[in-house]
Amino acid sequence: MDRIAIVGGAKLNGQIPISGAKNSAIKLMAASLLTDEPLRLTNMPRLADTRFLGKLLQRLGAEVVEAEGPDGGETLLTTREIVSGFAPYDLVRQMRASFNVLGPLLARTGQAKVSLPGGCTIGARPVDLHLKALEALGARIDLHEGYVYAQAPRGLKGAVINFPINSVGATEHAMLAAVLADGDTVLENAAAEPELADLAECLNAMGAKVSGAGTRTVHIQGVSRLHGATHSVIPDRIETGTYAVAAAMAGGEVRLTRTRGHLIQSLIDKLIEAGVEVTTHDDGLTVKRGPDRLRPVEIETAPHPGFATDLQAQFMALMTLADGESIIRETIFENRFMHVPELGRLGADISVQGGEARVRGVEALTGAQVMATDLRASVSLVIAGLAARGETIVNRVYHLDRGFERLEEKLGACGAQVRRLKGDGVEAEVE
Template structure:
């Protein structure tokens, strides 16, 4: 299996460009199923999750072409309504095809989704949302089966804020008859990006940026061109990488307002942050940073997808802090791997209590999920000796050119394959 070998690298410096957001691109791709035409999505990163969604769309009858950073999707021949297990099991975002298939074809059969290995993330809200639009939905043999005539507009209130269920409901409701009102909807930037795409296709969605969305159903939609927003999680990961190495870097092609929760915490920790229209600079070299506690929450609060990276930062600083996870209470499978590197962390329910240890030691560790893998690489940049991160297929799902971008900033990281074999790494400490 392939792995990353990470060397202690000193302060990161320089400038990199941030890629398009994986979490925005995937629902944008699914939404192209709603029309019969050739859609274009710009600023698309080369990621395994994007490739998986492309394969799923091809299975449903679409023609998908990904060149450079542009995706073209010809959905005119999409007549298949079954999303099979061998594709859907690779990532949870595959469930995004449920709403579009039901709205366009009147039926959908989607295998229960897979993806990161932590935590039960039930599809109940997706099912209830479709049922509120007069769809018949049931689970059988690990598949979600849904059918309907033309969907009917309705009022629906999300019991918890859900980005995925909000996106699925939006895509289903735009072709429903009548008016749909969504309450307690997610307001993540990725949802706004999807709303922009749907409206460009001829939908009538109102209330962007608020927790109440109103959709006036239309008869048909047409193909459109949309650009994916910058990846705020990738950007946040590199900002934390600069902080953990006491570096000074600039991120280009980024949206600063999407990262306010993180940059406010970095400023509180002692880093200097400055923002341009499409750039963010961080300087963490002036003085040792302070360990600052965080609590995750729905946007605009601190993102759960930055929790492992922030945990890595405070684990490397002097002082005590807490990280409280309110989105996925058991999203702490990375803690045992952090401990292997010398981190001092005690887990109590959904709260990780950290006593910082700047003297970390390299070890062999495993990425339990996408963001945990990134966090382990950040720790490897400052740990004494070498750190070898295994199960890096998780990272391929969500980070475009990670070794190259870190190398641009002065980091030292190698991708190792099955061949040639390498010498065993001495475990330090």
């Protein structure tokens, strides 16, 4: 099992290009099931999660072709025919978001059998809102032996769906199903993350009629069929924020390109509050930190446009070196403080009570062996290692490969001393 070794102390200076958004790309790939014509996705990240979903889509009947285009990775998906409506556990369990093939399969063929995704290390994350949305659209849902059996032999029907909470996955799932439903659908109290607007833009390019995506009310006028299209994946706001925090942690000056500052405005506000200089420009932003110690900051995670839960672990790592006590409240996932003991191994002073963490800044962190527990927690340990004295080794980095493309290469280009160790301890070659 691969590990990542970081020798801390080097300032970051240079440029980091941001990849396409993982959380958008995987839902856009699922949208390819809605048409028999080709869907070309550009600015595609090359990640473990996109590979997992590609394998599942191929099983269902899609042809998946990857290539390199002028703007980075491209993926061409063509599902001329759904050859199977069965998504087995051994594939769905590898990535929770693959459960979202249920809606497109149901919308296009009227039936599907998809494994429940199971638990998650950062929280229960039930799919009941997904299923209730599909039922509201007229689907008959049965649960048996860990599988969802869904049927809509006469097609889906438009409906008004009022979500009790802002669920990104359920909102996306409802959109993916409702675009081919008969009649109009209104999604109330919908999630408003930028990835929702990106999905709607792609669906509209395919012939759908979606308006209001990215707000709390989404209107969908069902159409009888969708056609092929080309769509560029939105920049990854979590990767953008992660490297912004990394630059603040290590010090120096880093320009993040091929992204948009407004995607992480809540983080930018907190970085500035902590004493970090952030400048936005047309194709991204520049993050600069001088020699002064960081100021402590209080944050609370919230649905977009609030502070993203996917950036909480990274920001906590940053606050371990602040001059004073920071307070971090996690309101989205109940188990998203599992990185706290690992940061403690590096010398961080953090206490947790319920959904609140108090981070008392220390003068310095010290390198140690640490263990990644989930995707965002794993990169927080890398960020901490950038500033720690000595060497930090992050184990179980397969989590990182799910969401960060060429992390060692991007950080290394800015002066970080970071390398990947293969399972046998030998340094891996950079492709």
